[in-house]
Amino acid sequence: MDEKDMKILEILMKDGRKSYTEIAKILETSETSVRKRIKRMEEEGIIKGYKAEIDPAKIGYNVVALTGFDTNPEDFLSVARKLCEFEEVKKVWTSTGDHMIMTEIWARDGKELSEILFDKLGKIKGIKKICPAIILEQLK
Amino acid sequence: MDEKDMKILEILMKDGRKSYTEIAKILETSETSVRKRIKRMEEEGIIKGYKAEIDPAKIGYNVVALTGFDTNPEDFLSVARKLCEFEEVKKVWTSTGDHMIMTEIWARDGKELSEILFDKLGKIKGIKKICPAIILEQLK
DNA sequence: TTTGAAAATTGGCCTAA
DNA sequence: TTAGGCCAATTTTCAAA
Numbered sequence: 566m567d568e569k570d571m572k573i574l575e576i577l578m579k580d581g582r583k584s585y586t587e588i589a590k591i592l593e594t595s596e597t598s599v600r601k602r603i604k605r606m607e608e609e610g611i612i613k614g615y616k617a618e619i620d621p622a623k624i625g626y627n628v629v630a631l632t633g634f635d636t637n638p639e640d641f642l643s644v645a646r647k648l649c650e651f652e653e654v655k656k657v658w659t660s661t662g663d664h665m666i667m668t669e670i671w672a673r674d675g676k677e678l679s680e681i682l683f684d685k686l687g688k689i690k691g692i693k694k695i696c697p698a699i700i701l702e703q704l705k
Numbered sequence: 706m707d708e709k710d711m712k713i714l715e716i717l718m719k720d721g722r723k724s725y726t727e728i729a730k731i732l733e734t735s736e737t738s739v740r741k742r743i744k745r746m747e748e749e750g751i752i753k754g755y756k757a758e759i760d761p762a763k764i765g766y767n768v769v770a771l772t773g774f775d776t777n778p779e780d781f782l783s784v785a786r787k788l789c790e791f792e793e794v795k796k797v798w799t800s801t802g803d804h805m806i807m808t809e810i811w812a813r814d815g816k817e818l819s820e821i822l823f824d825k826l827g828k829i830k831g832i833k834k835i836c837p838a839i840i841l842e843q844l845k
Numbered sequence: 846t847t848t849g850a851a852a853a854t855t856g857g858c859c860t861a862a
Numbered sequence: 863t864t865a866g867g868c869c870a871a872t873t874t875t876c877a878a879a
Contacts (some may be wrong), residue, residue: 566764574764577757581721584854584874595846600876611763617717618753624706624714631800631807649845657845660771662838663803667771698802705789705797724853738866740854 566611569594570602574611577603581615626671628678633664633696640691641665647689653681664696706751709734710742714751717743721755766811768818773804773836780831781805787829793821804836 569592576588585600592599606612621629636644641659645666649657656669672678682695709732716728729739746752761769776784781799785806789797796809812818822835 571764574757574759578759579754579756581755581757585876586874596874597846597876609763610760613758613760614719615721615755615757616719617714617721617755619714619718620750620753623749623751624711631798631802645844654845656843658771658843659841660838661841662771662836664838667838667840696802698800698804698807700807701799701801703796703798704785705794726853735866735868736853737868741864741866 569598570606570611573599573602574606577612577615621671625673627674628672629700630670630672630678630682630697631700632668632670632682632698634666634668634686634692635664635694635696636666636691637693644689644691648686651681651685654686670697709738710746710751713739713742714746717752717755761811765813768812768815769840770810770812770818770822770837771840772808772810772822772838774806774808774826774832775804775834775836776806776831777833784829784831788826791821791825794826810837 572592573588576583576591585596585603589596589599603612621627634644634648645657645659648654648666648668653672654668654670658667659665660667670678670681672681678697678699682697686692687695712732713728716723716731725736725740725743729736732739743752761767774784774788785797785799788794788806788808793812794808794810798807799805800807810818810821812821818837818839822837826832827835
């Protein structure tokens with residue numbers, strides 16, 4: 566990890582499809598150098614992958630909620646792992662603060678969110694409290 | 706937006722660098738069809754962009770915090786916009802729930818997080834309360 | 846670092862539904 | 863009018879020298 570690696574990452578964080586050639590042009594180096602650095606960073610897990618960013622509302626997911634889950638301490642990890650298995654649950658973090666588990670959940674509308682939270686996820690053993698915060702807008 | 710578009714999106718959400726050719730092979734269709742659909746979805750803003758996913762800890766950002774901000778109602782939007790300007794603030798959402806503004810903030814260590822939150826961001830006019838939750842692990 | 850072949854991208858033009 | 867087939871030119875990728 567040097568200066569050059571860092572610059573490559575900055576570029577790829579903004580545009581994950583930028584070609585090796587273009588990156589090389591920006592850094593004033595060779596395509597080979599850039600490619601080998603990226604390959605290495607992928608292998609080392611520095612670059613975990615590449616994702617297309619989708620606008621959920623434009624494909625019918627009009628309700629996205631940051632949702633905290635509180636659990637009994639002993640069920641904490643099993644609940645977190647279980648949450649990962651659901652397609653609707655796009656992100657799962659364990660964290661300090663108000664809630665031990667934080668998630669991002671996509672739903673088509675409020676009714677569907679309610680079903681996901683309270684019918685599907687609410688049945689997971691060990692959950693004591695569900696705290697949804699509906700996202701109004703993603704500014705960044 | 707039909708079935709085929711949806712399948713393309715699912716693939717690109719998992720691997721944003723997959724080539725048109727490969728996607729076409731998976732869907733058993735032509736490269737042209739895939740390419741034109743992706744172009745259209747990019748133009749319509751369904752696909753907002755492509756991003757490399759970086760492991761923050763592996764590049765020295767050992768402390769990532771989901772941080773809620775409370776503001777006076779009249780300063781709400783200006784604070785949210787201001788937060789977007791900081792390099793350390795990777796994501797900004799406005800939301801219902803406990804906090805009107807939620808963010809994801811990267812720092813090298815606890816000391817740096819403290820400086821970012823209370824020296825830099827804390828000075829933004831209108832902020833009433835800062836509620837950081839340090840991420841222990843991103844499971845999904 | 847350079848070189849060259851294979852693969853992917855891109856644009857234009859065309860047809861069919 | 864739109865989705866997609868076809869072809870040709872260019873660019874990118876990737877491995878070997």
